[in-house]
Every structure is written in C-alpha cells, then in structure tokens.
Amino acid sequence: MTDPPADLLEFVWVWNSQAGQGTPPVHRRVLRWLEGRRAAGDHRLLLMAFRGCGKSTLVGLYCAWLLYRRPETRILVLAADHPLATKMVATVRRIVERHPLCRPLVPASPEAWAVDRFTVERPGALRDPSMLAAGLGGNITGLRADVIVCDDVEVAGNCDTAGKRAELRERLAETEFILTPGGTILYVGTPHCAESLYRTAQEGESWLAGYRRLRIPLLDGAGRSAWPERFSEAMVAQLRERVGPIHFSRQMLLRPVAAEAARLDPALLIRYAEEIDYREAQGRPVLSLLGRRMVSGGGFWDPAFGRPERGDSSVLAATYADAEGNHYLHRIAYIVQEPDAPDDPATQQCRAVARLARELLLPVVRVETNGLGRFLPAVLRREMARAGAACAVVEQHSHRAKQERILSALDPLLAARKLHAHEQVFRTPFPVEMAEWKPDVAGTRDDALDALSGCLLAEPVRLPGAPPAARGAGWRGIDGTVPALTQSYM
Template sequence: MPAPPRRSFRQFVWVYNRLQGRITPALHVRVTDWLEACWRGGDRRLLLMVFRNAGKSTLVGQFCAWILAEDPDLRILVLSAEQNLADKMARNVRRVIERHPFCEHLLPDRKEQWAADRFTVARPHDFRDPSLCSRGITGNLTGLRADVVICDDVEVPNTSDTPGKREELRECLRELDYILMPEGTILYVGTPHSYYSLYAEEARAELKEAAPFLAGHRRLAIPLLDPQDGSCVWPERFPPDVVRRIREQTGPAKFRSQMLLEPTHVHEVRLEPERMRRYRGEIELASSNGETVLTIGGRRMVSATCWWDPAFGAPKKGDASVVACVFVCEAGDYWLHGLRYLTHDPARIAEQDEAAQLCQQVVAFADAMAQPAIRIETNGIGRFLPSLLRQAVARARTGCAVIERVSSRSKVQRILDAFDPLLASGRLHVHEEVWQGGFVQEMREWLPDRDSRDDALDAVAGCILEEPVRLSGLHALRTRPSWRTARPAIAPSSFDL
C-alpha cells in the first residue's frame, strides 16, 4: 500500500468543511494548528480546553481521522464520561473517514469491522485491537492497548460533583498508564465542572496535592472572552446579545466554569472560604507571676469550645464523625485551630469497639488542643456516648469536663447562623492544617437546599454557637495551668482627697 501524501491538519479540516458547505472559523484554525504542532513536535501529554458549543469534539474527531490517514496502524481509544458520548465521537470519526477524500485508502473491504463502538481501517499490519474503540470511563478497559487515548469530556457533573466521584474518576484515569503504549499520546478535551477540576492548573492545598493532576501536560485554553480585553473570540457565532443571554440563563458560576474555563463549581458558593483568614501559628502556654496565658501566633486567647458531632460507619462510608475546637481571642475573633475526621479501625473491633475507639481519639484531640471541656451532641447515636467519653477522660486523666448538648435547630440553620456573620466580617481564622483537609471542600460544595456533605461544618458551627467554656470551677484530675482566668489585680485604695 503506497503511503498517502502528507497534508496539514488545517488543510484536512478546510477540505472537509468545504465539502459540507461550511467555513472554517479562525478559532478552529487556531485549534488545528496547535494540535498539528503538538503531534509533529512529539508532545505526548496534551490538554485542550475550549468553551462550550465551540465544536471542539468535532475537531478532535477530525483529528483522529487525520492521524489515521497519516498512519493507519494507529490504535485509538476514545473515553468519555458515558458510553453513549464515546460512541458519538466514534461515529463522528467514522463518518469523516467515509466522506473525506483524503481517507479513501482507509475504507476496509469487510464491513463487519465497521461497528458503532469500534472499527478497523485498512492497514498494513494486523493487530488484535481495532483502529478506534470507544468506552465509557467506568467501562471495562482490561486488555486494551492504544497508541492514542482521547479523553473527551470525562469530567462532567455526574463524575465530579462530590469528592468521592472525583477520586473515582482520577483512579480510572490513572489506569490509562497500563493501556497507553510507552510512546503513546493522551489528549484531554473538556471544560471544568468543579473548583477541584482535574484540569486545574494549580494544586489544591486542601486536597494535599503536590502538583495538579495534569501537571506537565501542554495546554491550550481558549475561553469565550479574551482575558486581556474582554472581546469575544468567535463574534460571528456569539455576538454580544447571545453572550449576554447565555450569562443570564446559566448564571455567573456556570458561565465562569463552562464559558470562561475557570475551575469553579457550576453553582454559586454559599459559604466562601476566601473570606476566612489562614494562619500557621501554634498553641503556646506560658506562665509567669502566677498567671498562665495561652497564645496563638502571639494573640492571646480568652475562651475555647470543643465540639464533637459523633457518627458511626466504616471509613469513607456514611456520615463522618467530626471533632473541632475554636478559640476566641481578646479582640473577639474566632480561631478554628483543630478539626479531625474520626474513623474506627474495623480490624480492632474484637479488642476495642468503635465507640471506645472514637472516644479515645476525641480525648486525645482535646488534650492536644488544651481544651477544658468537650461538648458532645447527643442527638441520635450520641445519646449513650457521654458516659463512655467520661470513662475515656478518666483513663487518660486529662481533667476535661464532658458536657451534653441537644441541637433543636435544623442543621442548615445552625450552619448559616454560625458562619454568615463571621465570614461577612472576616473574623474567622483557620489554621493551615485545617485548611488542607476536607473542611474547605465542604464549604465550597455546601448548598442549603441540597443534600451536601456537612459534617465538619456542623461541628464547627457547634463550637461557634456555644457559650465559651471557662476553665475556672472545673475539676482537674491532672493539674493544668489556667490560661483563661486572669490573675486579680489589686489597686491602692487610700488616697488623700
């Protein structure tokens, strides 16, 4: 079989569009030139982000046909969030091959190799894998091998709207290393659907990422509006009135995500983490002249609350059991210094039941945070825990009081009452370690009218709404200096009038 003449991808797209009675907009020329430059230049890790309804999947389908026309031995795997979306891409590629004059040499003699989800072109060598195969991201990929993997819209709301789904998506994508040939190419195509998008250019501290998921990928991002001057990059199709209508119909959050390509949730964030103040200071206890002072980052604390919102369940399943502590300084600011998601070890149930394991962790947390008391929410399963918690306190000899609390207000109302005033006034400080955990994720994704994850939010709200606990008057099995009770001052009372 003679080798086909070498043609540019721009020429390939222009000819096909001309046959279909369409023009090739400048935006598409920019994308085609970038894809060809990456392919010719040997870039093998690529990310293409273009705003919604820009025809990026259509162009990528033509890209697949073009590289097959240049090298019929290539094996391409198309992945999408769902099987029907991947099949749509496969049909697009197959249709281009059938109609494009540059692809005549690819048409096979046997039509049984020309299926909806896979097809094999006429090629010099015989391989077990088809020329193109389409799969949903959660489908069975075992045994497949590919020279090119196209990840077309693998991130959609159904795969990215919860932390569990996002982690499952990433695990599936990590498996591609076993499918892609050593010198193979992987191309991600899509738009961000979450602040924690796998397309994010910066690592997310609260996910404890050392680097973004697609670190090292060559990127091309084309938002609808130019970030420099705000002009539309495709004014013929998106005139000002159309842009305005899209913005109004979709809302600002979704417009930023899908049209401006800014990794953000597609809904408006109700509790904005950016309104909190991050800090790194640690607890310091100092005693002098009979007075004990507790400071964090040089700021003196005058009160504190520790709240445990208990729950049972195996790790990563069901509601989370969360304990948190919040300090209040002399200026009236709130300092969220510690927060733990508690889990029990199912392998240790025979020697210590889950309730005892959780109580032990809560006592250790309160002791590390210099807390004089632990408040426990006794709604639901927390009803029988106070006695177990007191036993754990006695065994540890920490001197903490255990105070029972019943919440009568709805969880949503408690969270709003606690956070809204502090966020509006910028008086909530959050320790760096807390910021890097699940608490900030809960804030970004929490919606009052949706079943959102809110266990940490509820525990912190309990701390904020509680009257601060004073150390004076509490029994102490182990002597702990009082950092909350100021030494009385004696002033002279004899004056000459």
Template sequence: MSEKDSGRDPVGFLVFFLVWAKRRNWTVPDIHVRAAIWLESRGDLAVLRCFRGFGKSTLLAVYNAWRYYRDRTYRILHQSEADGTAYKTSRDTQNVLRNHPLTQGLLPPGQGTVEQWWIDGAADARNASMYAKGILSNVTSARADECQNDDVEVPRNIQTPEAREKLRYRLGEQTHILVPGGRTLYVGTPHTHDSIYDEMEALGADCLTIAMFDHEYRIEDASGGMEYFLPFVPEYVFSGIGKSARLLEPDIDYMLSQDASIRFARPPSGLLDFYAGCAWPERFDRAELLKRRRKTRTVNEWDSQYQLHSKPIGDVRLDPEKLRAYAVHPRMELANRAWRMMLGQVQIVSARAYWDCALGRAGGDASTLSLMLDDAAGNIYWHVCEPLIGEFAVFSDSRNTMITSGQVMQACALIEKFSIPNVYVETNGVGAFVPQLLKQALKQERLRCGVTDVPAKGAKNDRILAGLEGPLKSGVLWAHIDVLDGPLWDQMKDWNPAVKEQPDDCLDSGAGAILQAPVRIGRAVSEKDGIPAGHRGEDWRPNGGVFEVTLEQ
C-alpha cells in the first residue's frame, strides 16, 4: 500500500529519489538534485537535455516509479530509439517498484511483460501502466497520461532529412495518444543541427539543459602567438580532438594571470578548447575527461554530446557558416570611358552560370540555376541559386513555334536580369534536350547568351567536393543573402559525401558553376527591338583576355 492510500501525504520526487539513492548507496550530485526538482515541477511539454553519462535513463526510471506511487491509474508510453532500449527503462522501473521502501507491493508478480505491464490498482485493462516501444514501432492504438521520449534522436534515424521527417511523423502520433491534459517529456542529447529538442523549445517547451561545462571558449586555429585573452579563467584546456587530443597541464603547458589571459610554454597550433565549471567533477575527473575526448572522433560530436549544441555528430564537410554573406546586387558604372560591373566596392571581372536540369516537380529533384561572379582577387560570389519549376517549355501551339512559359523562360528572365553571358547546361538524363529549347527561347526573347552543353562525368559527390570544398575552406566563397535564405544552408549542413541519394540540387549546381572556366561578357545581352538595352552593350570587363563562346543568332 502506498502512503497516498494509507492517508499520509505522499512525498515529492526529490525525497523519493533520495530515499532510493540511499538504498543504493549512491552519492547524489547537485545536478541530479536540480533535475529531480525540475522533473516534479516541469510543464506539460518539457525537454531535459543533459550530457552523455549523466544517468538520465536511471533518473527517469525512478521518476516513473514515483508517478505510480502518486497515482496508480497513471499510464506512461515510454519510447526510445528502439524496442530494446525502451525495455531497459521499463525493466529498471520495475526494479525500483519492487525494491523502493515506498512502492513495495505495487507491482504484482506475473502482470504482463517487460513491454507492457500493470501495477496493482491500475484502472485501464486495455492500456498498460507502462507501455515501452521503439519510436519507429506502431503504437497507434495506445492511450497514455504521459509520453516519454528517451533518446529517440540518434544517428541512425536522423542521417537524412527524410529520416528526420519520419521521426517527426512518429512523434506526431503522440498528440493523438495522449489523453486531454496529458504530458510529454523529451530526454536526450542532440545529434543534428535541426534537433527535435530545439523544435520543442521553439514551441514553448519547459527546458532544462545541463552541459558538461558551464563556461566554454574555443580557438579554432591557434596561430596567433604565445598569449591569448579569454572571457573567463579556464579550469580545463584541451588541444585537438580524437587520438591526438591532450589535456594541457597548468604551470607546465601554460600559465594563467588574474586578468584571464593565458600564456603557453610553447606556441600552440590547431584547435584549443577552454572550459570551466564541470557539472560532475567527482565522476568526470581530468583522466576521465581526457579519455572521452580522445575517444570522440569529431569536434561536432564532442559539442553535441557534452556541450549539447545542436550539431551533427560527424564532420560537416561543407559548413555553411564558412560562407561569407553579402547583400548587394551588381551595378554598371562608366569610369575612364569604359564600363565596369561593380558589386559594392568590388569590381567583377567574370561570370558563369550552371543549370542542373530536372523536371522541377514536387517530390523530385529540383531544377536549379546558379550564377557565380568573380573579382580580380580570386573571390567567388554565389549570387543566384534559383529553382526552376514546371515543364521545360510550354508552347502556344502544336507546331512548337512560340514558347510561352516553362523553365527556359524562367532561365531567360534570370539571364536578362543579371546580364549572364553564358549558361552551362548539364545534359545528363532529362537535360539532353534543354540546350536546344533554351537557345530557341533566347532567340525568341532576343537575348544574346552562350549555351554550352556539359555532360557531367564521375560521381556527383566527388564533383560537389571538388567544386565547393576548396573555395569554402579557403574563405573566398561568398553568398548573397537571397541564396542563404533558400534551401542551400540546410543542404550544406545535411550533406554527407557517403550518401548517394540526398537533397543536393543547390550544391550540384553551385559546384558545376565553380568548376567551369570564367566567361567574360563582351556583347549586349538584350537587343529587343534592335536597340541595346541601356548600357548592357558595353564591355565592363578588364582587358585580361578573350574567351570564345558560341552565340545563338
């Protein structure tokens, strides 16, 4: 019989947890006290983010037993990344119920299985007190007072946008499983840049985040000398990640001053991480932290699993944060009796566009046109990354004499708007007939622009890396804010060179444009009614050479 049924006031979760900890001879750290207080008072939609090794599933099992201690009719749907993982917490909850001084007798023998079971006094014969399943298992017919998601976001179910969408669909089922007034709890560590935990927080969830360290500061590439100024006095200084990681020793590898500056005994190089305020120093001492740092493969994995930053655990080969944003459009100027194209205060010396053709239909690959501009210093400006939608060409009559709409007309509008001198059209697959259609549309619109057929060769992922990785890491690749506001950012974050089928239309188009030789403009783009449009007939290029292109007459 529980204390509630005996007429005495039931205890809160912190007391319940401390009684169990004493029985198990645990030393309870402050972070577990903090989490226990939060679990009892949290809102109906809540997120507990905590570092790896925190003991969150153990804490959750004690919490579940306390819920049944308070209310024998309480029903919990507990879901994890797989059935087997969910069963562990279910089994652990049973162990607490059998052995906690306040719940002995609540779990009768022979009631159900580890997947679903009923406590003594449960009022719903159809829905168990505890129903444990993997997040991708079918639980449609269940009903629950609380849905728990314990580490449902793991690498195997968030590798691609489609996998993350499937995970969100399964999580959405809980909306219909919960009874009115029900509660939802997410517990775990983020594994991707668009983590479900961030999504829940944006929806107004009650959140508690406990990272391994309270304070952190990073120098990506220490090459600025022997001394650095820091925003706090560090207690831990790591260099590198993985097998080469080191935990530097104070007074041997570095010296600290009272103004939070650090001076190294020898010039450092590479990655430096500075931390202070370890959440659980008794368990995670310096030796344990160094061991974990050396077993962590990437900086992203360390950041996500221990500092709870929403990042994919693997390396991001094409990090969009390395793109340099700008917000101006090119303009034409007359200087020294010569026209020139300017982008802000920078003179543009060449341009090139690349069209990665696709049918442009919903659910399929996007048909994307990218425009790259270059300055004399070697900077590359990704000025256009535009999806083209619909049929390649729509004609006004059965004889195909006049194109009225379609992707080629959308391409013509971009060519005229940005004075694009030449378009490379990828002719693999459905793009085989596009160059001829585009030439017809250009002639019809009286636009002078070269069209070059490009049969793509080799693996697409290799081409993307060849085109984008070098300029990105070198810091010479810029992107207009309109490009960054499109699908490019997420495609770069999600892109995995080991995955063949993934959203990469922007990347393929942009890489194709970078890999092509620059084309300089020497003739007017628009000659409607026989009159050059404005200053477009002027040659804005510096005299640095001539490139021969074929123009449709």
C-alpha cells in the first residue's frame, strides 16, 4: 500500500526543511489558497502579493507539485521577456532534481532538460515539454498547455502608454487559444500603472473579470506588516523613503495609483544659499557644501535648438550628493544661443555648458543623445578642452518614458526631504515647471525636470581622490598650482 500523495503545504515543508528554513505564515496563506482553488475547480486565478514576498518562488514550488501529482501536466510560463520566464522554469527544474518526492520524475536519459524547458518522466508521448518558458514577444502559436503561469507579464516598460497596454492585452489574449479544455491560467504580479491588468472593477475596467483573487499587501488596514520578521516597521519606513509614495503604493500596497496622484511640490525642496567650498588637505581635494563633504556629482544636459517660448528648452542641471543620501540641485541653467553670433548654435551652447562645468567643478556631464543631441558630445568635448574643464562627457540615451524617469527620480527624494536646491534655482522657471507638471498631459513643460531626473538617476560619479591632471581650470588652478587654501565657486 502506497502512501497518499503529499498536499502542497507538506510538499513545500519537505523542501524548506531540506534547506533548513521555515515556512512563514504569509507563505502558508498563499499555498493554502493555491491548493484550495485547485480543489474547488477554479481555473482563472490572480495572485497579487507585495514585492519581496517570494510569490514567484512559491508558484515555482506549486508547479513542481503539479508535476509530482500528475507528471503528464504541461506548464507554460509566460513573462514580460524570455529571461524572466526562464528564471522560473530553471527554478522548477532544480526543485524537481533535488526534492525527495520528485525523484521518480527525473528521467534516466533526459532528451529535453534545459534551463528554459524540460520534460519529466511521464506516460505517453506528448509533443510539448513538461515546462516551457516564453516571453511575450516570442511566438507561442501552436503550443498547448494545461497550466499557463503569467508571471510578471506587466512591467514598467510595457504599460506606460496606452499603445503598449493595448499590445500587452492583445498578446495575453493568445493564451486562451493555447490552453487545453479545463486548463488553468494563473496570473502573478503587482500593478505598475493606474490602468493595470490587475485592477478590480471598482478601480476601473477589469481585464481579469471573473478571476478568483488573492491580494496580500505588505501592510493591512491597521498598518501591520504581513511579514514582520522580514519587513519590520523600521524597514518598511526605509523602503517607503527609498522608492517614494507612488511606487510604494503600487508595488507594496498593490494599489494601481495614477501617476497624476504625484505632486511635485516645490515647497518640499530644502532651500540653501551657500556655494561649494574647495579645500586641499595634504594634497587631496575636498569639495564641501553646507559643511558636508560631497562624494559624487555631475551634470545632465537635455539639449534643444528651437526657441524656448515655442518649443523645448535646452537645460543643464548640476547636482551633488553627500554620503548620507542628500542631493543638492546646485544649478538649473537654461542654455540659449544668439542668432546673430558668428558661431553656430551648437558651438554656442556647448561653450556655455563647458563654462558651467568648469565653474562648478563637475566631474562629468551627461548629454541626452535622443534626437538632436547625437552629434553634440564631440563638440562638447572640444569646448571642454578649450575651457580647460577637467570634466568627462558621457552620451546618455534614454529608453524609459519621461514621466517614469521624473517620478522615479524625484518622488522618493521629495517624500524623504532629501532634495536640496540652491536659491538660484528658485530664480528660474524651474519651480513653476515643477508645480504645474502633470504626467500624460500634452504640452506640459518638463525640460528642467527631465534634466534633473537624468542627474539623479545616473550612476554616481565619485569626485576624484587625487587632483585631476593639469588641463586648465581644474581643482588645482590653470597652471596646476594650488591657487589658495580655500575657494568658493559661484
């Protein structure tokens, strides 16, 4: 007489015990729901849980358990891209190889045992593998599956415009033609936009109407953590500060908050009037601001050549950062050219940027090369050399939507009150642009916001630990000698 097959919770307990770890209550809740829905015959499921909950790992164990219970099951994992889907398939393959209850599933001579597809020991001769990974951009026509796991099919890059959202839904509709009669579709993910796939009818039009849902936000209505051992009150506060209110609401509280809910309030900027202070100690340069040592800094230039009153503005933002995570918007410069000047507009603007880079001791200036800026880095490098600025020029091509860049850069810092701005910034159009900014509204001015977001999102460039080579007006003066013990730069 053989033992009855293990239920899902027991299956996971065996796996966790083998790894020397427990099964927290939040995981047991997910596992009971998955098995309960299967027993009830529910075939359209949506699992929403906060980021870091381990939902993909649990779903991987669920897939391995399905193969353990019925080896002829065919599972398709569909994700935003193929590598993400492969990650889950590879995880399930590893579980099948190592789980004590899955040993009969490992074939003696596996013909298909790759990281993105594998076939277990099973009766019959089915054409499709036991488990297969596919990205939304791949061709899945002709496949057949008994279970389809849509794991993180909605990500920031494929839902930030109406056209992308329509394309996403069109591709997902194909799953209904792949699923076998009586099969199951399980969506796993978190919302990334206001028009999320996962929103309920109360939140707007529901793409997944009729799906049975399990929703586990990080915090309940009383503010208690769903996993206090891992996400303590202090850790939750730090996370909220790092990612900002919008992303925290979407990814951790599972609310499809509209981007319009973001308010870039200039009053949240911490105003200061001091200039950067350069000192040398034992031949090593130190740059300070407000009595704090700066550890990184740089500029971001979003160029334009039209008239600012009729089109985009050409804007340079210059920022510094200290070791405590405070950022300092030291300058916002609207770069203009004279139509009657002997030099061409590109040279005029590059010369102005090079002059500011020298004055502000910027170690790097990144140039937005989308569109008009493609030929500017070479001109800017020439003008940097002529100005004697010890400043690198880096080409920057943006792939994310401008709205997403601005929100992800400014929202966390403003919420945490870690973004400072020099009083000169308040004498430019920047505060008005910031206060009037509305995502997804055509014609809204955002050139300075885009330049600032470029600075904040860029990989920090550390200020050099040794003085730069004498190229002109660097930190060591025009001829390489130290001009004075202390200098302030306007």
